[in-house]
Amino acid sequence: MGIFGPGWKSDNTDKVIRWISKQSGTSRELMDAIRYRHNSSIRKAAIDQITEDAMLSEVIRSGWIDSDWAVMDYAAAAIKDQAVLVDLAKDRYTCAVKALQDEKALRDIVMDPEFFRPEPPEKNAGQGSAEHLASLAFGKLKAPDLMEVIKGSPYSDVAAEAAKRITDTDLLKAIAKDSSFPNNVRTVGMKACSPKELDWIADDHDGMRDYAIWLLKKNVSQVTDPVVRRKYCRKYETHDWEWLENDSKEYGDTRTVISRYRCKYCGATKTETESYKF
Numbered sequence: 664m665g666i667f668g669p670g671w672k673s674d675n676t677d678k679v680i681r682w683i684s685k686q687s688g689t690s691r692e693l694m695d696a697i698r699y700r701h702n703s704s705i706r707k708a709a710i711d712q713i714t715e716d717a718m719l720s721e722v723i724r725s726g727w728i729d730s731d732w733a734v735m736d737y738a739a740a741a742i743k744d745q746a747v748l749v750d751l752a753k754d755r756y757t758c759a760v761k762a763l764q765d766e767k768a769l770r771d772i773v774m775d776p777e778f779f780r781p782e783p784p785e786k787n788a789g790q791g792s793a794e795h796l797a798s799l800a801f802g803k804l805k806a807p808d809l810m811e812v813i814k815g816s817p818y819s820d821v822a823a824e825a826a827k828r829i830t831d832t833d834l835l836k837a838i839a840k841d842s843s844f845p846n847n848v849r850t851v852g853m854k855a856c857s858p859k860e861l862d863w864i865a866d867d868h869d870g871m872r873d874y875a876i877w878l879l880k881k882n883v884s885q886v887t888d889p890v891v892r893r894k895y896c897r898k899y900e901t902h903d904w905e906w907l908e909n910d911s912k913e914y915g916d917t918r919t920v921i922s923r924y925r926c927k928y929c930g931a932t933k934t935e936t937e938s939y940k941f
């Protein structure tokens with residue numbers, strides 16, 4: 664400390680960074696520089712200089728920099744011991760999950776409902792929700808067992824993400840039909856289903872009926888068998904309208920046009936009425 668106070672107080676950023684480079688890696692003054700100087704270059708230089716993982720962990724937990732995402736991430740990336748990152752991750756620090764490399768710990772975040780400590784009454788901005796962090800960890804797994812995640816993750820959004828990575832159509836169809844899976848997971852599987860399978864799911868009258876009917880209507884043009892098309896017309900009103908004729912009537916200055924349509928498959932008819940003044 665010189666006669667003008669600690670080196671981190673200088674107005675000249677370059678001078679502060681030079682001063683930081685001369686400090687010991689365990690100096691508390693580096694902590695002060697991070698705490699009181701709201702300047703990313705100064706903060707990053709101090710983080711580079713710190714040699715103790717425990718001090719970096721303290722920086723992350725302190726809340727001094729929790730609105731500075733880049734510096735939070737920078738501090739976590741500087742931590743060498745995976746166990747320190749796991750400890751931060753247990754308290755839901757997003758930057759720690761981003762920096763974490765340990766596959767087992769990442770897998771625990773995705774699969775273990777008790778990995779995280781109870782949510783603190785007041786989170787700071789650097790602490791994410793368990794579900795968000797599990798999704799982040801899932802994205803980092805090198806070779807996740809997708810079915811294991813779908814069946815075992817306590818987070819249905821993460822299970823749905825895993826389902827989206829499945830390419831085996833038969834497996835997707837099996838997921839769609841299995842009511843033990845959460846709805847958002849089944850939704851992913853249903854995109855691989857044929858109209859016939861969607862009809863089957865709709866008949867099951869479980870929570871997926873509405874979505875199954877919506878998808879079936881969207882994909883009904885895949886059905887080439889007219890008998891099946893007629894069946895869907897009756898059950899779901901999946902008509903394919905053909906225009907038949909117009910009938911127009913005039914009352915005073917208003918003309919009414921009635922258009923008649925007929926379904927190509929089941930013969931059902933409908934009319935549309937339009938009136939305009941002339």
Ligand SMILES: [Zn+2]
Pocket residue numbers: 893896897901902903926927928929930931
């Ligand atoms: Zn029809």
